[in-house]
Amino acid sequence: MIINRLITRSICLSLLTLHISVAAMEWGGVEHHVSGVLDTRIKYADSIDSYLDGGLGKFAANNGGQIALSQLGLNYQAQWGDAWSSRIVANGYMDGFNNGIGLTEARVRYRDIPSESGIRLDVEFGLMYPQISLENVATAWASPYSLSYSTMNSWLAEEVRHIGLSTTVESLGKYRQSAHDFSVTAEAFMYNDTTGAMLAWHGWTQSSRQTLLQETLPITTIPAMQPGGMLDEQAANSDPFTELDDHIGAHVVAKWTWREKGSVQAGYYDNNADTLIVKQGQYVWLTQFGHIGAKWRLPMGINLISQYMQGNTLMTNTDGWPVVDNDFHSGYIMLSKRWSQHRVSLRVEDFSVTDNDDTPEDDNNEDGQSFTIAYQYQLDRPWFMQFEYNVIDSTRPARKYLNQPIDLVEQQWQVSSRYFF
Template identity: 30%
Template sequence: MRFVTQPLALLSLVFSVASYAETDFLLRGTWALKENTQSFQDFGQNHQRFEGDTFHLSQAVISSNQRLFDDWTLSGVLNAYSDGEERLNISQLYLRYRPLSASSIKPEVKVGAFYPAISAENTDFGWLSPHFLTNSAINSWIGEELRIGGIEFSFRQNGRQVRSNWSWKVLASLFKGNDSTGTLISWRGFALHDRQSLYNDRLNFLPIPGVIDEDRLDAPAWTEPFREIDNRFGYYFGAHVAYKRSAEMRYYYYDNNADANAVDPDRIYAWHTRFHSLTLRYMYNPIFTVFSQLLVGDTLMGESIVDNDFNSGFVAAVYSMTPYTLAARADWYQVNDDDNYALDPNGSSGRAFTISAGRNISEHFSLTAEWQINSGTQQNLRFFQDSEHFTEHLFQLALTATF
């Protein structure tokens, strides 16, 4: 069942502003130039978020942190877009408990709706990337289908407190509301964009005959990413290790523990999805940083009706010398179809390359230009065009205001 969160989101916004919480604002307008093919958001075959060569409100974000007590903080992120099904709502809302402790090992608890700290690139407030307009294939998918509705426990130690060059953190989580995770990378494939799914959101994809036909799977050509279907808890655990402030590695294992045979009255299926994620970051000096991420997993729906392995990775480099920033990223991704259901081919693979150049115009305004090419194959495209191959070019020019 879809639940109403806009009143809660707006109430949180009013509360945060009225109480002078620590609040960040971002507004981004983007002019996008792309091929004249329909976006997946409008049931098309293009893997980009925007429809047409025009101006878009690509990001409007209010991120707020309100200290309730010495140990408790309420955090929330409100997003607005000019595209998609849900255009105003929250993407995160959670409580964080950090008790004061004399020990060098500090506990922390998060409760609510939030992202696991998997991403190597989405490190800015509101889970935005400070370097790119378009996320990697990995983090585009995480932003679409993955959000934690649950609780996370962690312990951390800062190396400076114990006169060590090494810092670490270990964590584990239980959650619900990720049962449909896996739908998009199976029936649409990986995409590259920066639109995060909001609560109550609905994500569209191509109306594949073997999926939507009543005498076949009889599923809709859309998914609701945070729907609870089987009432089972999923889990993840992970570890962070950092050397000084120059290098960091993060590992996560995620399992939504979904009942792959469960389906709700809207014919939304549960997908049992698991993956390993490894991220690496190295700051060579204050102006040059490289980072990378690797994702390997699998997803299952039904009695092997859909059975896919997937993997993706990227390598990125950022050169930053105020007021200029130059960033480049190479992506690769693949979905392997391991089932025998011929009417629903899920195999896909691709490569993408992105170059981004930005300049800070003033304290509050910046200008960014970005070019991307994304090419590959997707088996189910043969139902809609002559070839399984695709090549997509995207140029964006964005003006960003932050306060």
């Protein structure tokens, strides 16, 4: 595991070195751009111990009040020539849970000039998110709509990232006197073999915390992980950026954009994992899911954003016996309206995990709904005050292992000062 983490960091450091070297070149002139976000919050949660602390609470806060640096995001981009660029994204947190700063993205990009017929090639390599989220479109993968991401995108932020190659072919409508653009993206990736572990053992969550490259994630202690249990070989923490089976996963996305109207996309993700492998307490998880999403402009200046994901994650022992076999889904609908210095966003969600295996004392079943209302006021061009209320109503039988209620309503109030630069 140490070797795997060293390899992962070496790849990212190599990209960082290339980024810095390119930025120092004089060839064709190099454009530099630095941007970031500083997000400080006052929070109050009516909840239980947070999943970030090894608990089963859905929020990135324990029960009670808290003042936190919820995101220090830094983005450095270098552009050289017409087609080549590189980007490094780092995020930092001081919220009482493994405080620190680290890389969250690092990539090199080639984006060609469109041909006369409007065909354009876009290729990226590095540490990246799969092209799924329609919510996290601001600096350093922040959301301009709400402080806490949807449960679906919170899971992506926690354990669905990889080192890989992404290739997009676009057909731009303006070259055809059309308002319609089309694109297809194919991604090949590695260093994601434990994807699905956190979804199984603490379920869906709602936060704005992105796992840093050097981080591992605490797993809730359940009876099956005690000595003699079927999961007693599982490490206490999951490593979301490890490579164990040397298999290459794949993700494909097709997107249609109607300019000035909106866009629709659909995709399929398969990490192509070999579940017979376990090394130093890290099991390989086979995780596959489909997803659809739409972003549309409605009358009265209202934006509709909606996404849905459904799939399965499987972990076996070395003999192929299914130890964890879970179906899952998560979906949200968000309405957001911006006018003058104001923005109001409303989001409703439904999520579940269905446990299909017979492993004793490891019940991963979950069913829940969530509601979020957020109000944003723009004090100055880069400075926003934001107020947000979240409520999650969920049923999770595994909470009985911690002497907590199976049926639980959790609430969170947040006030934030977000400064973009």
